[in-house]
Amino acid sequence: MDDGIELNFAVSDGLKRKAVSKGGRWTDRAAARKTARQNVKAAQKARRDVAPSKMPSHQVQVPSAPRQPAIRPPPVTPSEPRGARLAEQGGGDTSRPSDSALARAVLEHASAPGPSRSQVSKPAPQPSAVSSSTKGKGPQIISSLFSSNPSYQAVKTTGSTVIGAPSNAPLKGDANTFAGLGLDPLLVHHLTNKMSLRAPTGIQRSALPYLLSEPLDINARAVSPLDENDEERSSTGSPKGKERAVEEHQAGLRDVLIQSQTGSGKTLTYLLPIVQTLLPLSRLSYIDRSIGTLAIIVAPTRELAGQIEKVLEHLLSMALSLPGAETDEHYTRWLVSGLFTGGATKTHEKARLRKGVPIIVATPGRLLDHLQSTSSFQCGKALFLVLDEADRLMDLGFEETITGIIKALDGRRKLAVAAEKEMDEVGGGTMRWPFWNRGRTTMLCSATVDAKVERLAGMSLRDPVIFRSEANDQVERNVVKDKKPLGLPSQNSIEMPSHADPDKFTPPSQLSQRYIVTPTKLRLVTLVALLRSLVSATSGNGGNKIIVFLSSTDTVDYHWKLLGGVKMDDADQDEQETSTNMISLSSPILPKTTIQRLHGSLPLATRKASLAKFTEASESPSILLATSVASRGLDLPLVRAVVQYDLPTEGGANEYVHRVGRTARAGKGGEAWAFVGPAEIGWVKWVEEKMGLAGDVADANAKRTESSVRLTEAGVEDILRKGFGGSGYEYEARATDVQMAFERWVLASDSNAALARKAFGSFMRAYSTHPIEEKPFFHPKSLHLGHLAKSFALRETPSTLGTGQTSKVQPQQKPIQAKRKRDAESSDEGEKAAEERPRGGKELTARNKTEERMYAAVRKAGRNVKSGGTLGEFSGTGGKKSNNAGTGGGEFQVMDGNEIERMLSGRK
Numbered sequence: 001m002d003d004g005i006e007l008n009f010a011v012s013d014g015l016k017r018k019a020v021s022k023g024g025r026w027t028d029r030a031a032a033r034k035t036a037r038q039n040v041k042a043a044q045k046a047r048r049d050v051a052p053s054k055m056p057s058h059q060v061q062v063p064s065a066p067r068q069p070a071i072r073p074p075p076v077t078p079s080e081p082r083g084a085r086l087a088e089q090g091g092g093d094t095s096r097p098s099d100s101a102l103a104r105a106v107l108e109h110a111s112a113p114g115p116s117r118s119q120v121s122k123p124a125p126q127p128s129a130v131s132s133s134t135k136g137k138g139p140q141i142i143s144s145l146f147s148s149n150p151s152y153q154a155v156k157t158t159g160s161t162v163i164g165a166p167s168n169a170p171l172k173g174d175a176n177t178f179a180g181l182g183l184d185p186l187l188v189h190h191l192t193n194k195m196s197l198r199a200p201t202g203i204q205r206s207a208l209p210y211l212l213s214e215p216l217d218i219n220a221r222a223v224s225p226l227d228e229n230d231e232e233r234s235s236t237g238s239p240k241g242k243e244r245a246v247e248e249h250q251a252g253l254r255d256v257l258i259q260s261q262t263g264s265g266k267t268l269t270y271l272l273p274i275v276q277t278l279l280p281l282s283r284l285s286y287i288d289r290s291i292g293t294l295a296i297i298v299a300p301t302r303e304l305a306g307q308i309e310k311v312l313e314h315l316l317s318m319a320l321s322l323p324g325a326e327t328d329e330h331y332t333r334w335l336v337s338g339l340f341t342g343g344a345t346k347t348h349e350k351a352r353l354r355k356g357v358p359i360i361v362a363t364p365g366r367l368l369d370h371l372q373s374t375s376s377f378q379c380g381k382a383l384f385l386v387l388d389e390a391d392r393l394m395d396l397g398f399e400e401t402i403t404g405i406i407k408a409l410d411g412r413r414k415l416a417v418a419a420e421k422e423m424d425e426v427g428g429g430t431m432r433w434p435f436w437n438r439g440r441t442t443m444l445c446s447a448t449v450d451a452k453v454e455r456l457a458g459m460s461l462r463d464p465v466i467f468r469s470e471a472n473d474q475v476e477r478n479v480v481k482d483k484k485p486l487g488l489p490s491q492n493s494i495e496m497p498s499h500a501d502p503d504k505f506t507p508p509s510q511l512s513q514r515y516i517v518t519p520t521k522l523r524l525v526t527l528v529a530l531l532r533s534l535v536s537a538t539s540g541n542g543g544n545k546i547i548v549f550l551s552s553t554d555t556v557d558y559h560w561k562l563l564g565g566v567k568m569d570d571a572d573q574d575e576q577e578t579s580t581n582m583i584s585l586s587s588p589i590l591p592k593t594t595i596q597r598l599h600g601s602l603p604l605a606t607r608k609a610s611l612a613k614f615t616e617a618s619e620s621p622s623i624l625l626a627t628s629v630a631s632r633g634l635d636l637p638l639v640r641a642v643v644q645y646d647l648p649t650e651g652g653a654n655e656y657v658h659r660v661g662r663t664a665r666a667g668k669g670g671e672a673w674a675f676v677g678p679a680e681i682g683w684v685k686w687v688e689e690k691m692g693l694a695g696d697v698a699d700a701n702a703k704r705t706e707s708s709v710r711l712t713e714a715g716v717e718d719i720l721r722k723g724f725g726g727s728g729y730e731y732e733a734r735a736t737d738v739q740m741a742f743e744r745w746v747l748a749s750d751s752n753a754a755l756a757r758k759a760f761g762s763f764m765r766a767y768s769t770h771p772i773e774e775k776p777f778f779h780p781k782s783l784h785l786g787h788l789a790k791s792f793a794l795r796e797t798p799s800t801l802g803t804g805q806t807s808k809v810q811p812q813q814k815p816i817q818a819k820r821k822r823d824a825e826s827s828d829e830g831e832k833a834a835e836e837r838p839r840g841g842k843e844l845t846a847r848n849k850t851e852e853r854m855y856a857a858v859r860k861a862g863r864n865v866k867s868g869g870t871l872g873e874f875s876g877t878g879g880k881k882s883n884n885a886g887t888g889g890g891e892f893q894v895m896d897g898n899e900i901e902r903m904l905s906g907r908k
């Protein structure tokens, strides 16, 4: 498809601008000004030299709107709030001279006298294109994307940025086989032939020997159930009373904490032992589904639970005998799985539980619900409880729910024991369970372990063994020495050795991590340019999926509709019909690419369909715009790149690692890109220091003094040039055209404009919720609102569009209440616990802390507003207020620009 914009990856060396000078004195700044002027001259010359006819034949011209005399752009956004510009440049990390130089250049260039590049030589924007679609919509303003724009430093984008060999890949070497770890031949056969998994990963190598070391002895004599009143336990001769609890637990496996990198195969690490342990039970004559549930896996979201259940189903579909093997003893298909996430009706789920489901995968709220209200749910004999994505469970506020689940399971067990004893006493007991003394093994899994996970571990695990991923060479040593499970001390928590720093979160070593210091005004076009480069470089094998993270549901919705609705010619920018049920859009600026979105406020069916569409095998690249709902656990195949357009507002470095972990999984390559604002560059060093190196890379670099993980800067100019192509500075004109097309789309209808303003407001509010620790880099005061508006394709800051009109609160409340209800109904969990929260909906629940901080901040501002007598909203253009122009955040709206400014500056 001809998208009307060329993709040209050749970078003209001769036209590269020199780096602005570094240092903090006025002489340096004068030098920077001089360089800027020289650059303008050089650009002029270059453009004169580049005749359009000399363009390579493979390059496609920018869509040709008729050129008209340029209308001068207005002087640098007169509506900039006081202090905003300064703030945009401040706050940088002075230890990174290049970054601070960039920030200074923002100021110098913006305020430097003399002609701007666009005034001198940039092809003029086409006012006609604007006017055609904006008749009667107020004054025209020409996009001034590159004029008066912060100059950006010509950072040379380097090649490979990976720091080591794959750290989450299957291990190499003959000694590293699934069979060697003690896995049943049936499972080995299935993994190899049906799932194409030939060797274990580091965490599997580390944990499987232990987890497979206690098979159930199906020939064991039945024993009486245990309880505190037992006088004797003759069949086992075990001690009685208090000691029994310990004894009981020691007879089985100790509880386990599994911590390893994203994409390292934790799911199979706990599923394989569960399946292998339970499988032999099917040979027992008395075993049928009425035995109830023997293993429970808890995952924080529906998507994750569904994903785990799919892997489990796949495992359970294995052949029950080896081809050609002759044996009298066959397993039966007793072992099945069930998904309990609130997606189906409860009646249906209850019916399934009544029949019996040996292994269930559930979200926490729904599981607790069944434990409390479904009496036919037999789970007193459960042998395994897995808490997957432990950190996410805690983030989502499931601590109490998990406590409830553990208590309920203990209660069920007691009831089952009592029932068994009663049957025994009356002599009618025919079904005797030989595994009462085994207890229940709890496994906790997480890629990152922080204080919250430690709290969950303390609450749910007894005497745990901690497993971390082993590096390749370490494995060899262990395997040679001892084929049995690594020696475990009999008491106290122990930790399997790992060379990685356990206190740091380690991204996969093969992951390339880059950041782009992007002037706020250029964010949107830089995103487009980056996506264009990424989609054009994708290949089926290496992956052709890209995930873009944004900070809120509103910004996801807006960018999705904007990309899908924008037109690059003069065609009417009609409002595109996009209902909540719509799955996929395409965009003229991202050829042959489908664009999906994912956030917690979408109906479950839409979310499922979006994910399915995004992951479907296709030659066409695919982009998923998502909130943090997509950051944990999701194992989406062929994700080649993760772009963090908005850096995480919650979860800090931890969240960053989870997000980038959606690519570079199981040893595959991947790219991570982070958009960093000029005032946010200190974040780079901060996040680097929070991350540790993995396994063997940590070994090799043990003596390195510098920060362990490095993010590499990519030049914004390079990105723009690559994405938009053309010779010399042509990319500027192309980027400007794209920006103008976006702006036309916004102006095309009231609802488009309202979406843009809503997204802008949501971004602002999300931004203000960065935790205090991150405030040095993400302070709302440092946001240049005028430039930020530009990045939302708004021609003016929403705050300055106000006419002083006030709105009544009442009319706003209805849609907000309706939205909340929708959120709750379609919430990720759909779960009681979440629904009980006043704000409902997973997305809202997920941002509990965020919302608390945010609401506190906005409430504070709200007081200011109310003290002024009114509670208002971002109002529409031309004094006409749109119905939908609220801030998207519920009851808190801000009246006008002064109020926003006051909120940001902390003035009364």
Ligand SMILES: Nc1ncnc2c1ncn2[C@@H]1O[C@H](COP(=O)(O)OP(=O)(O)OP(=O)(O)O)[C@@H](O)[C@H]1O
Pocket (backbone or CB within 6 Å): 169, 170, 197, 198, 199, 200, 201, 204, 260, 261, 262, 263, 264, 265, 266, 267, 268, 446, 447, 632, 633, 634, 635, 661, 665, 666
């Ligand atoms: N031994 C193996 N060899 C090759 N691929 C594997 C192996 N084990 C698991 N995988 C694959 O690795 C991918 C990631 O696995 P999984 O989702 O379990 O990772 P994870 O550690 O749980 O990651 P996250 O922390 O992001 O949830 C899956 O696609 C899985 O099929």
